[in-house]
Amino acid sequence: MASKVWIAAVVVVAIVAWFAGYYSRAPAAQTTTVVTTYSETATTTYSTTVTTTYLTTVTTTATVVVRYYPITVVDALNRTLQIAAEPARVVSLAPSITQMLVALGLCSRIVGLDQFSYQLLKELNYTSCLPADAEVVEINAMSPTGF
Numbered sequence: 001m002a003s004k005v006w007i008a009a010v011v012v013v014a015i016v017a018w019f020a021g022y023y024s025r026a027p028a029a030q031t032t033t034v035v036t037t038y039s040e041t042a043t044t045t046y047s048t049t050v051t052t053t054y055l056t057t058v059t060t061t062a063t064v065v066v067r068y069y070p071i072t073v074v075d076a077l078n079r080t081l082q083i084a085a086e087p088a089r090v091v092s093l094a095p096s097i098t099q100m101l102v103a104l105g106l107c108s109r110i111v112g113l114d115q116f117s118y119q120l121l122k123e124l125n126y127t128s129c130l131p132a133d134a135e136v137v138e139i140n141a142m143s144p145t146g147f
Contacts, residue, residue: 095120 003105070084090100091112101110113121 041067 005092067085069075070082071082073083075081088109089111090101090106090109092101093114095114098110098113098120101107102121
């Protein structure tokens with residue numbers, strides 16, 4: 001008898017589940033139309049800003065003369081040399097020294113160059129730095145003093 005009760009209970013649960021599933025299914029698809037109306041209001045505002053700036057420039061120029069001479073130098077052979085005045089003539093022995101002399105605006109003081117500096121100044125179109133009678137000569141022929 002107990003087995004008949006269990007079978008009846010399972011059948012009742014199955015019928016209830018079937019009815020519940022049938023009546024709880026989703027309703028048919030509905031179509032919804034949404035109408036949105038936009039209203040815009042445009043406001044134009046004109047604004048004028050006037051800015052007046054006053055600029056005052058004050059330029060002060062001063063000439064400062066610094067004297068470094070006489071100067072004492074110790075060379076690589078540990079000899080003490082005293083240079084009494086600013087050199088008026090310069091012989092450059094390397095292109096790097098020649099470039100520094102040109103950068104310092106000392107072209108007018110160059111009286112002798114090594115052959116590579118001579119060629120460098122010609123190629124860089126610094127012919128104004130070359131002495132009028134520039135040629136490669138021996139330094140001793142230029143009669144340096146102090147040695």
